[in-house]
Amino acid sequence: MNKLVRQYVGMTIGIVVAATALNMFLIPNKVAAGGISGLATVIYHLSGWPVGVIMLVFNIPLFFLGIKVLGTRYGLNTLYGAAAYSVSIDLLAPYTPVLTNDLLLSSLYGGVVSGIGMGLVFRFKGNTAGTAMAAAIVNKLYGISVGQALLAADFIVVALAGVVFKSPELALYATISIFVTSQIIDLVQEGPSTSKAFFILTEQPQDIADCILYEIDRGVTFLQGRGGFTGQARELLLCVVSTSEVTRLKELVYQKDQRAFVIVTDVNEVLGEGFAAAIPKK
Template sequence: MKINLKDIFLILVGSLFVAFGTYFFLAPNHIAAGGTSGIAIIINSIFPNIPIGLLMMGMEVILFTIGIIVIGPVFGGKTIFCSFSISALVLLMGKIYPNIKPFSNDTLIQLILGILICGLGMGIVFNLNASTGGTDIIAKIINKYTQISIGKSVLMADIAITIAATLILGVSKGMYAILGVILNSTIIDKVILSLNSYKQVAIISNNGENIKKYIVNELSRSATIYYAKGAYKNSNKEVITTILDRKQFLKLKNYIKVLDDKAFITVNDVNEVLGEGFTRII
């Protein structure tokens, strides 16, 4: 199983966001917004002497096994690493800042902040073909076999927890949990969409050869060449098309600005690119 250092770093960043949002915003307000963290918050509200981080660790084993069998060992390995990182970070935060209390009496704003932070972290993790563990493994399985988006799959997997939160923590907390799950699913989809957005660029320039060389040699991307006839001068034109991430597009735009400030460029946003050099088709 091969996991590069960039993946490990990003998984740790995602784990830190999830742990921070859970411990400082959701847990103090007893908002069980899905996942094993939600189940842990429910149990902790009944048995406050059992640490939330320890509860989260204890609930992962069966779901890990299911994830490894159904989705594969790479997903399973990343998920185990992520899940135990979150649990360990929550335990560490509990040691450094024990008995954390709500920051204010405004539960709604703390719910929104907590979900924003957790959703950002979960989006980063899901984008790396991993999950934060727990019910997110179920969401990943739903996504694999139905092509329902990850965010909506998380929503489906967490509904039962929000119902339990309503029964155990009260209607008010339960409604907050339901709102949290809905917000969380939306944020996850938005984060994944933004991390996988590209620019489809079409260029007409009198310096096409230099632009093609720059795309291939400097940006390490390929390009497709079309030939078109201009309606105004009835002349043949070479159209260079390529797909770049946002950083690469800015480099190309700045290069063309210096090389040919009269070049004609059209840009379209692309939400997903599959195939060689991009996301593997699965």
């Protein structure tokens, strides 16, 4: 499949999944989980106007302002994403069942499904405009960080929903949904942590390196370091292994040096020999 076609198919699937999450869990239960979609949810319950149309009304001028302030990097992908997201929400609304009216379940499952959808959109280099673009514009004009601008925008939308719907609980549930969505987006984009990185400080660096190379069959890198207290030059070993090899590597390290200092940390993605290909096959 052509790369561009694959990109737009992936974006579209993500958009449909995210739109389904709004219609199935968030909009019917007045959970305004931040962003333009959250603002549109509030306006929808006040006016009855379709959520997708409201989002488009906000996103189109925002898109052109983004082009003017940020340049053409916000191009066809963003315009397509914003339009397709709005259209999908309104087209799917009559056919999407509301699975639950429980606010906690709606917030959690709405966050999960929405996160999966938006994660796919971002993974395929798409964008749906909204507060992400607004935050980028604020950053460009006023120097406020994108993260702070996004947080402020989401806070304003959530607080507005709590005031309009006269329910602080709805604002709290929306906050849960925002948190869940952000975590799932990261998970979809980066993948689950299936590898571990070892940093090993030892008096037997070559012996342990040989064990890693020949008994576990993993690569190892020597890093040059210096003790902060002693000032002595030290060699630090860096090695990445799968989770199934963690216990074996620990055993090998402490068989060689019981005083070794070992740091084990999660690795979200590893590209290269022995792991995922750095360049996906066509």
